Amino acid sequence: MTATADAEAAENGLTPLADYLGSVLRRLRALPPLDLDLTQAYGNVLAEDVVAPHSFPAFDQAAVDGYAARWEDIAGGGRGTIYVPAQSGGVAGRTVRLNVVGDLGAASWRPVRLTPGSCFSVAAGAPLPIAADVVVPVEWTDQGMAAVEIFRVPKRGYGVRRTGEEVAAGAVLARSGTYVSPALVAVLAATGIGHVVVRPSPRVVIVATGDELVDVGRGSQPGQVVDANSHALTAAAAEAGALAYRVGICDDDPEGLRGLLEDQTLRADLIITTGGTGTGPGDMVRRILSRREGNRAGPVTFTDVALYPGTALGFGTVGAEEVPVVCLPGDPGAAMIGFEVLARPAINLLAGAEPVFRPSVRAHLLETVSSPAGLREFRPAHVAERRGGGYTVQPLNGGPFTLSGLAEANGLLVLGERVTAAAAGSTVDVLLLDRRR
Template sequence: MKSVDAHLADILATVRTLAPLELELERALGTTLAEEVSSPVPLPPFDNSAMDGYAVRAADVSGVPVTLPVVDDVAAGSDELRAVGPGHAVRIMTGAPVPPGADAVVPVEWTDGGTAQVTINRPVQLGNAIRRAGEDVQAGEIVLKPGTVIGPAQLGIIAGVGRRRVWVRPRPRIVVLSTGAELVEPGAALRPGQIWDSNSFTLTAAVRDSGGEGFRAPTVGDDPAVFLDQLDAQLVRADAIITSGGVSMGAYEPVKEALSPLGTVRFEKVAMQPGMPQGFGVVGDDQIPIFALPGNPVSSYVSFMLFVRPALRKMRGLPAGPPETVTAYVLATLRSPAGRRSYLRAVLADDGTVTPVHGQGSHQLAALASANALIVVPEDTTEVPSGTSVQVIRL
């Protein structure tokens, strides 16, 4: 059988990083920055008040209490400023520019809040409550580098330096297609021999959770010709395709029957449990990657975490490789078949211990839903005693 590492290496060698494009800021969330972003001006661009209060000369309020006349009001956005002369105060709002002559701001809480005159009860130091120009960013300073994932804060600084559009690598568009004549839509009544489709919902959610745009296509039965028609229809909107089911060794395996003759998709046994039957390759004129995952719910999800999620990272322009692991101490004896790498569903606790969940079958979706981690048991290990340190993948 093919090793897990070799299968992932083949996938990452095939998958291409998406080309950058320019997007409006409203569409850039979750994308990967493909250019340096710098500020054309200092931030803040002018000295401004950090709070509501009174702009004063610090020397005038060194001996308190002191009462000063209020000669002006300055709101945020004001562009005509009256200078603060000796012995005077200007009422000022948060974000408003500091008027000439003032060298400190007295918070309103330290005063009687007067409007014609104000009594100040505490002295202030020079520069108190003033945000200096360039305190956050200097003009020309780089604020974000290529390869940065754009979250809310990153989107904010891009807007904050005056950019309306930005060059990014987009979120990969991934179409998920489940196969099987036994599948029906959730909400429909079950007839004998039928089950509700869960894989397409799980995998589409996993795509979105991994930074892609997931599109769930209608399920397909066991006819290879129908599967190919549906696949062709989906290629126009996909950067990659994920299928589940139809890849095993038995009869009625539409994905395998449809794609094997193309010669661009390989179906192999990977030395892992769950998820041994795997298919991967490219389809269509644009050589779109296709991940043909097994149909058992746990197998398909574990396969996604091991193979598809790293591929999505490469497509997004991010470092890609095997899932990161942490060390934990297992609280039960583990058993694993020789020659296969096992991924046991488990609960990882804050104290660094990990406990396998009850129900390790590849069909037991409820057990997977109660897990937050996968315990990794190497191929050459058949038993792990309780209390042993193990490597764990966080879900």
């Protein structure tokens, strides 16, 4: 955001979005570290570096099913060489015969040694015999049992995995801040790690407020609005990596709201409310949570932010434990955009994840769009990679308030405070959304 954009927002009585986010996120801290069993660590973020206690592979082993041999016995035309018609792509007129002196499987543990002219039949994962430096795949042989004929000579070291070839003991497997993926779980387990220290997934409670709200399973009608927000925000929090809990609907009752929030602090690292953030007669959340008590300000500060849609956002803490609370607008489209802009970064920060914001790209705009002056707009859009490199972005019909547009979008087109129109062909910023399609 430029200084000019900041000044324009201030003139409108609005807080620039970048300033607001900075002031909120500086008040949050990552959750305390937790030692977890490896089976529970997926989806969390490491709180410290992880060092390999053991090598991987832990011993020399066969990488393929075949015959473990000494390379000089099969490559140099030694005493095991005989002359027969070529087969299976071997050298014409030459093959090698070795005595098979035993079989080794993945469960074999006794050390054995090769002698000249001999080999062992081995399964993938089996420990290599001492002196073996090549494994000949079974398809390159006649698959003999007492003796085997080898029709094709591999390079030295083929089919062999040496101790520590992939990971050496003492190597750093992952740095603090790394997301624990299924593949990382495999690496940690393979090197002998059973526990890791992580930042726990934040427990996020979602509350929808409003006398007009009714639960899903029916249609809206005058005086009644189906609660889409708490369901959508619960899914969004889970997508962000949180342990999300939907409390449901809370009426515009001051004591009921205070009591509900106080109860939820016992199981929440973050509370998200939706509805009641404006200044109208029915906006009870703002009225209750921002109310001064004596000389003390209310626990939540509501700010009119240079954001479109949904300028009114709230942030503060509630309860004796001072659990952070994010208050989002009641309009479903504005609530979803508010979640992306404010709540999602808060969840990532609590989880110790970096970066806290979604990735963004610069994209070629396919359609001219207009935007309200002095506000930073986030508009649902479809992003595609261009064949020659780079991206294109197509704004979706209906603007930022449409739920159908948000459902179809794989990105959010970002139009700055000074932008009132962006022409087709111009380059714009786009936030990339997670879409598992």
